[in-house]
Amino acid sequence: MSSANAKRDVLVQLETPNLIPERDLGQIPVLQAQHLGIDFGGLTAVDDFNIAMGRTEISGLIGPNGAGKTTIFNLLTNVYRPTRGTVLLDGYDIAGKSVTEVNHMGIARTFQNIRLFSQMTVEENVLVGFGHSMKSNLLTDVFRLPGHWKQEAEFHDKALELLDIFDMRKYADAKAGNLPYGAQRRLEILRALATGPKVLLLDEPAAGMNPAETEELMENIRRIRDEFRIAILLIEHDMGLVMGVCEVVGVLDYGRIIAKGTPEEIQNDPKVIEAYLGKQGVN
């Protein structure tokens, strides 16, 4: 490892967080961003974004179209290099890491536009998620030695267990592209979970889901947090989901956080009502 990288890997803690759930206090926030920002030419898409997430916190980011929500996800996963600011994952600076390295460090995400391998089966899509935890050994793989089969069987079982979360074991052999839309969204979440994240970023997980599916998703988001003991940050336009499942909500307008608080605080914040909720007719 180069000395520059070694320096980046130093464990740091940024500002003292004030919105972290009580149960997570005393532990280093799993995800921190400070003064994060990015300009695209003359456009400041995100400016001075700050977050400190507890290890089992569920938070939401809301805001009108074009407010910068997806850009923040791209900054938190190093898809975009920030113009300003810092992101720490579990206390380690992600600057200079590749997208894959950031995933291995512990951030997984889903996308606004579903990105599955549509020609592969449902189980194969989950296996892709396990990717880096499979100990690839050319010798055992090429000659199909016992180690190869043992590992394959283990990951097959683990994939089916994950599929059980969304009651999708029955689809294991179906082509991902043939699943109904809501099921494809659920599979994307499972594939992200298969990478073993500490933080899960969900970009509009309820998009295209009917009210019953959204209600079920809400329960499953909580279940995933409880079973896997991870933090979840979601972007969502469905206010029922955001207000129903998030402990902390941040409101973004023109790339800046204009309000942050509990769902109740956000729904009663005049700035939010004026800038966003009023326009969208929430409740």
Ligand SMILES: Nc1ncnc2c1ncn2[C@@H]1O[C@H](COP(=O)(O)OP(=O)(O)OP(=O)(O)O)[C@@H](O)[C@H]1O
């Ligand atoms: N790669 C890029 N190059 C130039 N401008 C970009 C780029 N990515 C995002 N933007 C701009 O940054 C702003 C924020 O976009 P972003 O997609 O993050 O908004 P959003 O809040 O996720 O919107 P939506 O709710 O519609 O998904 C927009 O003005 C967008 O056009």
